Amino acid sequence: MDLDTAVPRLVIDASIDWVKGTTGHEQTIKLSTTTGYYSETFPTVSGADIVVTNAANTVYRFTENGSTGEYLCADFQPVTGETYSLKVVLNGEVYTATETCIGVPRIENNIVQNNEGGIGGDQIEITYYYQDNGTEENHYLHRVVWPVSKFPEYKAKDDEKSQGNLMQEYFSDEDLKAGDLVNIRLYGISKRYYDYFRKLLAASGANNGPFQTAPGSVRGNIINQTHFDNFAYGYFRLSEADVRDYRIQ
Numbered sequence: 200m201d202l203d204t205a206v207p208r209l210v211i212d213a214s215i216d217w218v219k220g221t222t223g224h225e226q227t228i229k230l231s232t233t234t235g236y237y238s239e240t241f242p243t244v245s246g247a248d249i250v251v252t253n254a255a256n257t258v259y260r261f262t263e264n265g266s267t268g269e270y271l272c273a274d275f276q277p278v279t280g281e282t283y284s285l286k287v288v289l290n291g292e293v294y295t296a297t298e299t300c301i302g303v304p305r306i307e308n309n310i311v312q313n314n315e316g317g318i319g320g321d322q323i324e325i326t327y328y329y330q331d332n333g334t335e336e337n338h339y340l341h342r343v344v345w346p347v348s349k350f351p352e353y354k355a356k357d358d359e360k361s362q363g364n365l366m367q368e369y370f371s372d373e374d375l376k377a378g379d380l381v382n383i384r385l386y387g388i389s390k391r392y393y394d395y396f397r398k399l400l401a402a403s404g405a406n407n408g409p410f411q412t413a414p415g416s417v418r419g420n421i422i423n424q425t426h427f428d429n430f431a432y433g434y435f436r437l438s439e440a441d442v443r444d445y446r447i448q
Contacts, residue, residue: 225273343382
């Protein structure tokens with residue numbers, strides 16, 4: 200089927216992930232553009248000037264690795280609760296965003312496996328736990344990768360009904376088998392990013408149902424200060440993350 204292709208737009212993937220137990224110094228921001236529906240690759244974007252600044256006006260520069268569209272920083276200093284500002288200068292236009300680095304609890308060690316799980320009771324299912332902070336409103340992003348997955352599975356959750364409780368999350372798949380290694384990542388995210396990501400999942404078809412809205416473009420928190428209508432897709436996010444690997448028994 201012949202499809203119309205819109206004029207390419209800039210995509211800024213500025214996800215700063217600080218994994219517990221690491222310094223968080225090494226971070227990457229990726230620039231690309233949108234492309235046609237049938238294209239299997241996303242064109243990368245070179246030649247940008249990218250900096251992130253913290254509340255004390257400390258500047259962290261992201262330098263492109265060759266012509267890959269990947270911009271690297273080796274001395275970033277993540278601090279939970281700290282506010283950071285992103286500035287991308289490309290082709291005479293300035294893109295900016297501001298976000299706070301959000302902390303996250305640890306994933307508990309007592310991951311539980313149920314060999315009669317899933318909706319039909321015929322799948323391997325694992326349950327993992329994490330302790331919510333009852334003194335504040337929290338939002339979480341879950342990411343799970345397993346051997347046969349082409350893409351990670353994502354879920355965005357809040358603590359509205361579980362304030363201060365030991366929270367739990369389930370994962371199952373019909374193709375899971377003994378020996379498979381499941382990688383679990385839990386991120387702390389802002390409410391604004393939580394709302395954005397839920398819309399993104401709906402637009403991508405991940406949560407489609409009979410009463411879902413039609414797929415469409417979802418704009419993040421990045422603003423073109425030079426030409427407002429020439430907006431970029433993507434989001435500037437800073438998250439602490441906890442990581443656990445679980446071997447299926």
